Amino acid sequence: MAEQAGTPRRTPLSRERILRTAIALADTAGIESLSMRNLAQELGVVPMALYKHVANKDELLDAMIDMVVGEIDTSIPDTDWKQAIRGRILSARSALQRHPWAALAIESRNMATPAILGYLDSVVATLRSGGLSADLAHHVMHAMGSRVLGFSQELFDTARDAGRSGPAAAPQPAAMPPEVAARFPHLAEIATAASHDDASVVGSGCDDQFEFEFALDLLLDGIERLQQQGWTSAHR
Amino acid sequence: MAEQAGTPRRTPLSRERILRTAIALADTAGIESLSMRNLAQELGVVPMALYKHVANKDELLDAMIDMVVGEIDTSIPDTDWKQAIRGRILSARSALQRHPWAALAIESRNMATPAILGYLDSVVATLRSGGLSADLAHHVMHAMGSRVLGFSQELFDTARDAGRSGPAAAPQPAAMPPEVAARFPHLAEIATAASHDDASVVGSGCDDQFEFEFALDLLLDGIERLQQQGWTSAHR
DNA sequence: CTTGACAGGTGTACGGCGTACACCTACCGT
């Protein structure tokens, strides 16, 4: 229908389309190659055209973040608070894994898009309705830190670089070159420790999902214990 | 001595001097205003001069990170592992607080300067000598994540923006504007919860140091419990 | 049917960035 050959007239550009293209670009090519010029080209449009729909690059990034945060499943199961929180956080994690650039982007912002605030608020609500005091809930949010948004926060982050065009993006830097292992013997020791009896692990060795849940449960169990023994700020 | 007036000939530039100036600049003006051109000017030198001492900006950043990590006190007290780790991490935290740009810089790097590896290795060594299995030590390192480097990782990060020239850098955004509080009632509730009986807190209300130690102890206590009950990877 | 406002895409230009590359110059060991 319509659309003669003369002027190809792409679908007419809109904030929505810009955001989706930007996210797709960041997902596949890495956040560092998301420039206004790049993005415009992807949309078949001149760079300045974007500014009719977003204020500037920072606002664009904020909007992208909000869209990712919006992917987090916050449907509330009526189990106990611990399971509810656990589920929410694991959902957050999977959203952030679909968009590896998002974690760093969120941290770089001084803070708090409305979507993030809304999500945090819902988490706090769950804690409170689970019987935690406002005080304890406060400390818990700090303790969870960005983990509540699903950040693996690993330091040795395997995902981060993301991108690559091909489907196989090099499985891993492969264990550890021996001269490095020699200089850091204890790291070398534990690097191989966890993969010993587990078949699901292929690369240099650790199951990110397991590690994430290990830490998460460590925190959740500790929190539950505090709650059960009626924690108050009797410290300091 | 020497140094006539004709050519002011600043102290002759060196990798050391570049690094120190770069760190000072990042500390006081913020990492985003550390450019090669800026830094060169600060040193009274033309930008390209820097490249005789550092390979490029990335290498410069890595070296800056290494210098900050080098500030972490790793002297080993012969108390138990838990106290040793605790002390190390709190020292890391104070180093990172002196250089607010460092946390983000470290996370942006795909990973691991030698100094960081060395530090991590020493932490693992302490865990192992405290009797933790290699396996458990591995998971513990993941669970601690970047907290082992003293990251507050707060999400609502009060420090980050850093810089400012004057001594008073605005104490805090002041609690929460009421229309925001209305939209996020649970956040509003806990935002004020923790400051109730504590005089040491002035701003909008939380004692970062306390929160950090709260989370740290939650993790350490949980780990100790696992160790005491002889944890093995009997999960999954 | 004319008109004029306005939303949305365009073109040009500016200042800043990292850094490649050719150069110059002062010093040093032979």
Place this chain on the structure above:
DNA sequence: ACGGTAGGTGTACGCCGTACACCTGTCAAG
């Protein structure tokens, strides 16, 4: 005396974000 070399300089390129003036198609009011 001299050639090499370490270290500072100058110019230039291609990228970035974006200010600002401009054009063009659409549509409502006269």
